[in-house]
Amino acid sequence: MMSMTAEAVENARVEGMSRPPTAREKILDAYAALLRSDGERAATMDATAALAGVSKGGLLYHFPSKDALAEAVIERLLDAAQQDSERMEAAPEGAARYYVRTSTVEETEFDSFYQAVVRLAAGAHAPAVAALDQVHGDWERLVREDVADPHAAEAIMLIGEGLYYHSTMPGTWSRSLVGSDIGALLEQVDRLKEGH
């Protein structure tokens, strides 16, 4: 049986067809998971290889340097972000509500890689910072289109950022807020948006 070309694999991924994860994907997921749970310091190539279940050499075949790992994580985020922006723009509830509602942690691929890139950006990794700038710029643009008052739009943006900040932070404090009633929070968003 012929193996799939890299392009065919990528298409399969985009189209959501399930298949056994490749070693490359296992490595990338492991690296992102370590960044999220333990930070940049703990996300070493050694730990990544161990978590992915491959040897260091195996990892280095797919990602010849640590920076290559970071670039791949960023690329995955930007792919997922584009799809998210499209959903946000088309959301019947409006971009503002969509944005805040989806800013609580869900165990989506998007959240997983967003949080990983936030950790990279916290280490002043320039491409990670640039990627976050781009993602946030898209969000801000869509929320501003949805909310007439720019100051209300800013407040709503900040509520979403606050939720994400919680989601990327360990500790019990973050749980209490994130676990709280999202419906009630969306009502606050409506209040700001309606600007009465």
Place this chain on the structure above:
Amino acid sequence: MMSMTAEAVENARVEGMSRPPTAREKILDAYAALLRSDGERAATMDATAALAGVSKGGLLYHFPSKDALAEAVIERLLDAAQQDSERMEAAPEGAARYYVRTSTVEETEFDSFYQAVVRLAAGAHAPAVAALDQVHGDWERLVREDVADPHAAEAIMLIGEGLYYHSTMPGTWSRSLVGSDIGALLEQVDRLKEGH
């Protein structure tokens, strides 16, 4: 001339008397500055000693391990946070406004050490996580006392978190929001607080 006891030095600091910074303080400030600007990975003992202008051995006299450095940063944060909570509770404008207004980056010692501890917490440093939990718990308590509607209080808390998230993140995106009109944002806070 007799040198001051450690206690006398601490009293002088609390009372705000100016004096030449001790080597210990220079080291602590340097470590916090590195955490803020470049993250946990870059905040090595080597880099800290170089930035503080002392040798590695000199640093290790004051802080015998890296964890001792982290503990000292956390202690400084908790000291500053207690003073901040007292000001917040006594603020004529109310805790909610005070909280949001002071969540934008000012170059205060409090902000400096808050951001440093956020970076430590992002690396899953347990005492750092616990310290942030405590600080945020105080803030939340005071804002809830100030804002009748608990859901409005939550939205206001999140706005403040969002501002801090911006402040601790490098990149141009963060500048545009943080630099925006704080007065207009406080009006949004009033709208939420009044709950009409």
Place this chain on the structure above:
DNA sequence: GTCTATACTATGATAGAC
């Protein structure tokens, strides 16, 4: 495509001179 073995460098920490 994945592995082992190995080299090089950075990091955290110790010992002891001044």
Place this chain on the structure above:
DNA sequence: GTCTATCATAGTATAGAC
């Protein structure tokens, strides 16, 4: 109280076997 060695370990990366 601050310095200069010095060391053990961990992290990044290379070379080459399978």
